[in-house]
Amino acid sequence: MQVTASAKFVRISPKKVRPFLKDLRGKKVMPVLAALKFSTTKSGQLLYKLIHSSVANASNNYNLKADNLKVKTLTVDDGPRFRRYWYRSHGSADLQLKRTAHIKVVLEEVAPTTKPAVAKPKASAETKSKVAAPSTPEIEKSTPIQSTTPEAKKPRGRGRIKQIFTRTTHK
Numbered sequence: 001m002q003v004t005a006s007a008k009f010v011r012i013s014p015k016k017v018r019p020f021l022k023d024l025r026g027k028k029v030m031p032v033l034a035a036l037k038f039s040t041t042k043s044g045q046l047l048y049k050l051i052h053s054s055v056a057n058a059s060n061n062y063n064l065k066a067d068n069l070k071v072k073t074l075t076v077d078d079g080p081r082f083r084r085y086w087y088r089s090h091g092s093a094d095l096q097l098k099r100t101a102h103i104k105v106v107l108e109e110v111a112p113t114t115k116p117a118v119a120k121p122k123a124s125a126e127t128k129s130k131v132a133a134p135s136t137p138e139i140e141k142s143t144p145i146q147s148t149t150p151e152a153k154k155p156r157g158r159g160r161i162k163q164i165f166t167r168t169t170h171k
Contacts, residue, residue, distance in 0.1 A: 001062055001108070002072065002108050003054055003061075003069070005054030006102065006103065006104040006105070007046065007050050008079065009079050010079070010100060010101045010102070012046065012100075013101065014076045017076045017103065020036075021074045021075075021076065024071055025071055026070065026071065027070060028110070029070060032071060033051060033055070046103065047074075047105075050105055068110050070107065070109075070110050071105065071106075071108075072106045072107060073104075073105070074104075074105050076101050076103050076104075077102045078099070078101065079100030080100055081097045081098065082097070082100070083097060083098075084096045
């Protein structure tokens with residue numbers, strides 16, 4: 001069973017994240033999380049949060065144990081770049097690229113777990129007829145009563161706001 005998690009549009013250059021990935025691929029999850037937990041770099045903290053999230057996905061969605069997982073793949077791809085101008089002397093400007101990254105992690109089970117077969121009880125025809133709910137009468141939708149006299153339209157004006165200044169044209 002494989003479990004994935006991804007972080008997209010992360011405001012860090014992919015070049016700064018890639019050195020961490022070589023050491024983490026193929027290792028068990030618990031030592032990886034222990035190594036990344038006290039990392040002082042931004043990329044280390046982002047990887048810790050992402051791997052921790054994928055372990056939570058595995059335990060909550062698939063009932064997998066964290067001790068039985070290893071990091072199968074860990075990739076970083078380029079995201080879109082924000083283009084900003086860096087103003088220079090003599091009225092010129094340079095283009096400054098603020099890079100983003102898409103980080104993806106895939107966890108895999110070390111030893112596959114077997115799920116016990118759970119037999120679902122089949123409902124017989126007798127139980128279905130006993131369980132059938134009695135029909136309830138439908139509630140009629142009531143329509144609002146319309147008055148026979150048409151409402152007088154209120155004049156549209158400024159209401160309570162008095163006009164302080166009057167606009168005048170050229171005199």
